[in-house]
Amino acid sequence: MSTTFDAVASVRRTLEAAFNDGDFAALEAGLCPDALFHDPGKDFRGPAELRHGVEGFRNAFPDFRFSVLDQLACGDRVVIRYRGQGTQHGAFLGVPASGRRIDYSGLLLVRLDAVTDAERIAEVWAYPDQLGVLTQLGARLTLAPSDA
Numbered sequence: 001m002s003t004t005f006d007a008v009a010s011v012r013r014t015l016e017a018a019f020n021d022g023d024f025a026a027l028e029a030g031l032c033p034d035a036l037f038h039d040p041g042k043d044f045r046g047p048a049e050l051r052h053g054v055e056g057f058r059n060a061f062p063d064f065r066f067s068v069l070d071q072l073a074c075g076d077r078v079v080i081r082y083r084g085q086g087t088q089h090g091a092f093l094g095v096p097a098s099g100r101r102i103d104y105s106g107l108l109l110v111r112l113d114a115v116t117d118a119e120r121i122a123e124v125w126a127y128p129d130q131l132g133v134l135t136q137l138g139a140r141l142t143l144a145p146s147d148a
Helices: 004-021 025-030 046-060 130-136
Strands: 031-039 042-045 065-074 077-087 101-113 117-128
Touching (some): 004 046, 004 117, 025 031, 025 046, 025 117, 042 046
Parallel strands (some): 031 117
Antiparallel strands (some): 065 077, 077 101
């Protein structure tokens, strides 16, 4: 297995290239072919599905910037606290283009492929501040009464 520093640097390069630069070749190189990305409300399997998801996000926020604030690694896991910023120019989660800026934080828990290649991403659990993003976009949120 590669050193912790190498693994953290590889994960960071992959995510920054895809989200900041639209460099989808980085997804092919940095993800296992069957990698699973758990995003709230949707799972993406493999680099092609994740590329489609990232393209949709970048279409909604073409100036989006993903910035790593903190990183921790232990064994085959990397945790990243990040900041996301951008201006909405396309529909996102049912909210039409608003021209509003978002500035939010989130966490990513990344599992590396410890069996065949410790620098490739095998699975990601994403925890963005989705409520904060929707609020910044001016979305009207309503709560449904519980059945309890």
